[in-house]
Amino acid sequence: MMSDKHDFVVVANRLPVDLQTSPDGKRTWTPSPGGLVTALTPVLRKNQGCWVGWPGVIDDAPEPFCTEDGVTLHPLKLNITEYQGFYEGFSNATLWPLYHDLIVTPQYDREWWHTYREVNLRFADEVASVAAHGATVWVQDYQLHLVPGILRQKRPDLTIGFFLHIPFPSADLFQQVPWREELVRGLMGADLIGFQLESGARNFLELASRQGYDTHGEVSTREVSAFINLSGGRRVGVGSFPISIDSAEMADFTTVDLGGAERIHAELGKERTVILGVDRLDYTKGILQRLIAFEELLESGALDPQEVAMVQLATPSRERIDHYRLARSRVEEAVGRINGRFGQIGRPVVHYQHTSVNKTTLRRYYRMADIMMVTPFKDGMNLVAKEFVACHGDFSGALVLSEFAGAADELTQAYLCNPFDIESVKTALRSAFRGLRDQPDALAQRMQIMHEQVLSHDVDLWSTSFLTALGKK
Numbered sequence: 001m002m003s004d005k006h007d008f009v010v011v012a013n014r015l016p017v018d019l020q021t022s023p024d025g026k027r028t029w030t031p032s033p034g035g036l037v038t039a040l041t042p043v044l045r046k047n048q049g050c051w052v053g054w055p056g057v058i059d060d061a062p063e064p065f066c067t068e069d070g071v072t073l074h075p076l077k078l079n080i081t082e083y084q085g086f087y088e089g090f091s092n093a094t095l096w097p098l099y100h101d102l103i104v105t106p107q108y109d110r111e112w113w114h115t116y117r118e119v120n121l122r123f124a125d126e127v128a129s130v131a132a133h134g135a136t137v138w139v140q141d142y143q144l145h146l147v148p149g150i151l152r153q154k155r156p157d158l159t160i161g162f163f164l165h166i167p168f169p170s171a172d173l174f175q176q177v178p179w180r181e182e183l184v185r186g187l188m189g190a191d192l193i194g195f196q197l198e199s200g201a202r203n204f205l206e207l208a209s210r211q212g213y214d215t216h217g218e219v220s221t222r223e224v225s226a227f228i229n230l231s232g233g234r235r236v237g238v239g240s241f242p243i244s245i246d247s248a249e250m251a252d253f254t255t256v257d258l259g260g261a262e263r264i265h266a267e268l269g270k271e272r273t274v275i276l277g278v279d280r281l282d283y284t285k286g287i288l289q290r291l292i293a294f295e296e297l298l299e300s301g302a303l304d305p306q307e308v309a310m311v312q313l314a315t316p317s318r319e320r321i322d323h324y325r326l327a328r329s330r331v332e333e334a335v336g337r338i339n340g341r342f343g344q345i346g347r348p349v350v351h352y353q354h355t356s357v358n359k360t361t362l363r364r365y366y367r368m369a370d371i372m373m374v375t376p377f378k379d380g381m382n383l384v385a386k387e388f389v390a391c392h393g394d395f396s397g398a399l400v401l402s403e404f405a406g407a408a409d410e411l412t413q414a415y416l417c418n419p420f421d422i423e424s425v426k427t428a429l430r431s432a433f434r435g436l437r438d439q440p441d442a443l444a445q446r447m448q449i450m451h452e453q454v455l456s457h458d459v460d461l462w463s464t465s466f467l468t469a470l471g472k473k
Contacts, residue, residue, distance in 0.1 A: 005132035006072065008047035010040055011123055011147060012140035013087070015053035015073050019060070029055065029062045036140070037071075038246045039459040043467065044071045047136075052126050054078050076126050078119065085115025091143045092318055098173060099142060099166050100284045100378040104323045108178055120146035120186070128154045136470065139190065141165045146182070148189030161470040162190040165243065166380040167406070168200035171207040184211055188230060192470045194241040196380040196406045201226065201240050222465040224472070241466045242410065245383050247458040250390035251451075253367070256360060261368035268309045268351065273436065275310040275429075276369035278362065278384050279376075280317040281354065283327040286375035286402060286419040287312065291334040291350070293425035298342050298349070302430060305342040305349045311365065312352045328354070366391035371432045373400045374407070375419040381406035385414070389454045395444040398432035400425075410453055413446035 016037040020030050043049060050072040055061050061075035078086070089112035098106040124147045127137055139147045139162045148160050174180060184207065187193055195201040201219040208228050209215045217226035224237035268274055275294070279285040294310055297303040314331065318324045332352070339348040357365070366372070372388040382405040389399060389411065401407065401414035408416055415435075417428035435443035 004130070005135075006048050006050035006130055007132050007135050008043060008049040009052060009127055009131050009135055009137045010044065010049065010140065011052040011127050011137065011144060012036070013054060013091070013143040015051060015055050015075055017055050017062075017073055017075075019055065019057050029065070038249075039463040040138075041069045041071055043463065045069060048072075050074050050130050052076060052123065052130065058083055074126065074130055076123060082115060082119050085112045086119040087143065088318070088321055090116035092321060093323075094177075095142045095145075096166070097323075098177065099169050101167075101169060102173065103284055103377050106176070108176075110178075113179055117146060117182075120144055121150055123147050124150035124154065127151060131155060131158060133157050135159070136467070137161070138163065138467070138470075146186035149186035150189065152189035159470060160190045161192045161194065161466065162187055163194040163241065163243075163466060164200065164380070165196065167197075167378055168195055168203050170203050171210055174203075174207050175210070180207075181211060184208060184213075188213075188228065188236055190236060192224065192237040192239070192466070194239055194466050194469075196240065196242055197409060198240040200380075201238050205238055222461075222469075224469045237469065239469060241462055241469075242406065242457070243381050243383070243462045244454065244457050244459045245386050245390060246460075247386065247390045247454045250363065250387055251393050251455065253363070253391075253393075256363055258364075258367065260361075261364040264364055265368040268311070269347070272307055272309045273370045273433065274368060275308065275371045275373055276365060276388075277310070277312040277314075277373050277375075278357075278365070278388075279312075279314060279374075281314040281324065281328050281331065282317050283323050284377050284379065286377050287314065287331050288327070288334055289419045289422060289425060290373045290375045291331065291338065293422050293429060294350075295334070295338045295341070296422065297426055297429065298338070302426075303433070308349070310350045311369070312350065313357055313362075313365065314352065314354050315356050316354060362387075363391055369397060370436060371398045371400060371429070373429070374405060375400070375402045375417065375425060376405050377402070377419055379405040379407070383407075385411055386454045389447065389450045392447055393451060395447040395451060397447060398435050398443055399447075399450065400428045400432050410457065411450050413449045 016032050017029050018032045020028050052074045055075045058080050061077040064074045066072050093107045097104045134157050136159045148162050198219045205215045214229040219226045221240045224239040226238045228236040279287055298305055335350050335352045338350050343349045366388045374382055374385045385401055385407040399414040402419045403416045415428040415432050418424040
């Protein structure tokens with residue numbers, strides 16, 4: 001029987017659940033565990049935990065239910081106005097581009113802000129109603145900036161953590177936001193604020209200082225040595241907690257048919273070197289830039305279209321937002337142009353798919369790829385890079401990685417590039433090819449170092465280090 005009150009509550013914009021509709025019209029809510037739920041399930045189960053979030057469907061939500069792992073999911077319903085203003089509007093047309101260094105111009109709409117504030121209040125009300133006295137609440141990401149502050153007022157007995165999964169911008173950029181003080185004040189309701197990188201944490205401390213808060217200490221990783229002093233003697237910890245993946249599971253191919261990876265490679269051309277990209281179709285991911293770099297290398301003769309193939313898996317994302325539709329249009333135009341110039345009938349040089357791929361199939365793609373290209377303009381971490389490395393326990397393959405992905409701080413043996421500079425991307429890709437062809441031992445050593453890093457710094461370390469630091473507050 002499910003408990004009405006919980007000692008540990010995770011609150012995120014989305015629940016790890018999808019609505020499935022069968023051919024006969026029957027609707028079922030199916031858990032869709034990802035990296036975050038994998039990390040938090042043991043803690044949720046141990047502490048009679050609950051996950052509060054939106055189930056991903058407008059004007060619909062199931063009653064709270066318990067997953068097979070013993071985790072209670074507590075859905076929150078959003079109507080179309082709330083979804084448009086809170087999610088598509090303020091979260092993804094205001095905060096998202098701002099936090100990614102203005103790759104596109106943020107829109108500052110007062111109605112979106114009002115809706116964002118009201119939906120954050122609703123999330124906080126739900127959490128307050130399900131959290132036991134003295135419970136620990138872990139708030140996730142940029143959609144819920146105001147929840148910690150609201151909860152602090154409603155439930156001062158709670159221990160509250162906040163983690164930002166995306167980058168945090170410089171204070172100069174953040175100062176653009178008309179509601180900058182309210183957003184920071186919302187975060188100050190937390191006992192601990194976590195960022196992916198130390199640079200993001202330092203940006204936040206500088207912003208807090210500019211807004212008149214008393215900050216002291218130096219930022220560190222996986223522990224807290226920087227604080228913000230508030231009135232009444234309360235203080236907020238600030239630190240860096242780089243997220244990761246369930247690397248042991250990703251690396252374990254005992255239950256995965258490796259022949260599937262070999263078949264994929266054979267279908268692309270057994271003799272061909274395969275370059276792989278796996279991304280949400282988001283304008284921050286630099287998909288178009290890697291395609292242009294690839295096209296220019298084909299054009300110059302540095303790469304032979306008979307000897308190389310690129311696979312780009314692009315997961316649909318936020319397709320009602322103009323900038324996302326434009327990004328998709330430009331990517332698909334480039335795919336068509338490259339294939340028209342360098343492909344043959346029945347033998348394209350770029351293989352493009354704009355659908356989601358299940359985890360087992362994705363792991364086969366990772367395993368079969370010779371080169372992985374991860375080229376975001378800005379990324380909080382980028383778990384795709386870590387997943388690729390985890391899938392290469394034989395130390396094969398090469399990783400081309402943007403220096404602006406958070407993962408570049410850890411995967412230092414990758415071929416790093418600047419995605420704003422096409423020549424830099426081309427140089428990194430050429431270096432990866434040379435490593436495959438001329439320096440296999442050195443390439444294997446690079447991959448081994450990254451593989452060991454990913455296996456030893458997994459998602460369990462992320463959640464454990466954050467919650468341990470939160471418990472010490």
